[in-house]
Amino acid sequence: MYEKEELIRFVQEAKKYGHQGKVASYIPALGKANPNDLSIAIYMPDGRIIDAGDVTVKVTLQSISKIIALALVIMDHGEKEVFQKVGMEPTGDPFHSIAKLEETQPTKPLNPMINAGALAVTHMISGRTVKERLQRLIRFVRKLTGNPTISYSQEVAQSEFETAFLNRSLCYFLRQHNIINEDVEDLMELYTKQCAIEMTCIDLARIGLVFAMDGRDPFTEEEIMPLDVARICKTFMVTCGMYNASGEFAIKIGIPAKSGVSGGILASVPKRCGIGIFGPALDDKGNSLTGIKLLEFLSKTYSLSIF
Secondary structure, eight states: OOOHHHHHHHHHHHHTTGGGOBOOTTSTTGGGSOTTOOEEEEEOTTSOEEEESOTTSOEEOGGGHHHHHHHHHHHHHOHHHHHHHSOOOOOSSOTTOOHHHHHSSSOOOSOTTSHHHHHHHHHTSOOSSHHHHHHHHHHHHHHHHTOTTOEEOHHHHHHHHHHOHHHHHHHHHHHHTTSOOSOHHHHHHHHHHHHTEEEOHHHHHHHHHHHHTTTBOTTTOOBSSOHHHHHHHHHHHHHHTTGGGHHHHHHHTOOOEEEOTTSEEEEEETTTEEEEEEOOOBOTTSSBHHHHHHHHHHHHHHTOOOO
């Protein structure tokens, strides 16, 4: 279905737009990325991988981790308990905005894909200590990728921890309103390490494939997450996964996807494939500019839109 030569051509074409974007320099460790990098892997249910660019480069998940943490906590606590703490509605505001928290009654983050909502979700990861909770999340990520070596970047985690003043503000606001009840520094340590979990595009594509197959690993036939959990996560990817550009992304590309400010994109084409992309040149919404252009080429060429 997908030809490697064509994928290479799409990457070369999408790279031409890279000069319009900027790397996420507000997190010092991410500012070191090369804005000209662009790579993609497509993972098929039969095990075939079609890729282009340097897919061995590791990328930290950043906000892509939000969708994985959400799946884990829904399995831990159930849908009802999770959505008492965080809403289901998209927002037109930036992912780090605090404004809607003050306007919403009762006070709770509008959805799990904005930072306030993600912090509320990470707070719900079960375990007695930060280390124990992080290990639970990493074990889950290893199962999703089939890669037992997955870990996190200490450099990126430390860089984020030292500069996460706005996220700390969100935490204190959430604590004031009883959305979270743990020590803010503990939650920040867990959240920044969660965001710093790193992997290749191939690993990202494998996670996308599990979501595409409704939570089932197509190679082992193991149910990694229930169908309903996968469905909820894919719905959030459509409505909120690309920050406040999600509506335009749904119209132009129409694939459930989640981005991160490292330049990663995880995409999931139901029943067809998982896609992992790394392109650190970001647009003004915080999404990979070249990655979105690449997905646009793919979606139009192969009719991948779910709509």
